[in-house]
Amino acid sequence: MTRPRLFDTHIIVWMFEGNERMPMTARTEVNRRDGPAYYSAASMWEIATKVRIGKLRLRGVSLLDLPAALAALQVEGLPVLPEHGLRAGLLPGDHRDPFDRMLAAQALALGAVLVSVDPVFDAWGVARIG
Numbered sequence: 001m002t003r004p005r006l007f008d009t010h011i012i013v014w015m016f017e018g019n020e021r022m023p024m025t026a027r028t029e030v031n032r033r034d035g036p037a038y039y040s041a042a043s044m045w046e047i048a049t050k051v052r053i054g055k056l057r058l059r060g061v062s063l064l065d066l067p068a069a070l071a072a073l074q075v076e077g078l079p080v081l082p083e084h085g086l087r088a089g090l091l092p093g094d095h096r097d098p099f100d101r102m103l104a105a106q107a108l109a110l111g112a113v114l115v116s117v118d119p120v121f122d123a124w125g126v127a128r129i130g
Contacts, residue, residue, distance in 0.1 A: 002034050002035025002036075003035065003111065003112065003113050003127075004035065004036040004037070004038060004110050004111065004112040004113070005029055005032075005035065005036070005037045005038065005112060005113050005114075005115055005129075006037075006038045006039070006040065006078065006103065006106060006107045006110065006112040006113070006114050006115070007029075007030070007037065007038070007039050007043070007075065007114075007115045007116075008043070008103060008114060008115060008116030008117075008118060008130075009040075009042075009043040009046045009047060009099060009103075010116070010117065010118070011026055011030065011115050011116060011117075011130070012039055012043055012047070012066075012070070013047065013056070013058065014026075015030055015070075015073070016058065016059065016060030016061040016066075016069065017058075017059045017060055018060070021117075022117075023117060023130055025129050025130060026115050026116075026117065026129065026130045029113075029115045029129055030073075030115070033074055036076065037073075037074060037075045037076065038075065038076050038077070038078040038106075038110070038112065039070055039075050039076075039077060039078065040077075040078050040080065040102060040103055040106055041077060041078065041079050041080045042080055042098075042099050042102040042103060042106075043099070043103070044066065044067065044077075045099070046099040047063070047066065048063060051063055078106060078110075080102060080106075081109075083109065084102060084105045084106050084109055085102075085105075087105035087108065087109060088101040088102045088104065088105035089101070091104060091105065091124050092123075092124075093123060093124075095120055095123075097120075100118070100120055100121070103116075103121070104121050104124045104126050107121070107126045107127070108124070108125070108126060112127070113127045113128065113129050114126050114127065114128045114129075114130075115128075115129050115130055116128055116129075116130045117130040118130070
């Protein structure tokens with residue numbers, strides 16, 4: 001069975017922008033249609049927050065159409081569950097980004113590979129491709 005994939009927030013944004021910074025390994029994972037693929041509700045929160053405060057301008061998809069656009073790519077939404085919150089809060093270290101902590105916790109809980117270029121996840125033992 002294919003290991004589940006969880007897409008980091010920047011990968012989701014890059015999916016619709018055609019961003020050239022996305023490494024070929026991540027691009028391959030985005031284009032795969034076998035096995036389960038997820039995006040986190042936390043990523044939707046992060047994207048919406050960044051759009052609201054002006055730190056992000058989505059290209060290629062409107063904010064409210066983002067979940068449907070991901071579903072069309074066979075990427076399912078993953079809710080934030082209480083056990084994810086507990087696990088995120090208990091991750092060691094002083095990294096304070098709550099979105100990164102949640103994605104790490106969800107990837108660990110699912111036994112998923114996190115598709116991300118961010119090495120912060122390595123310290124938490126998260127399997128990462130990017």
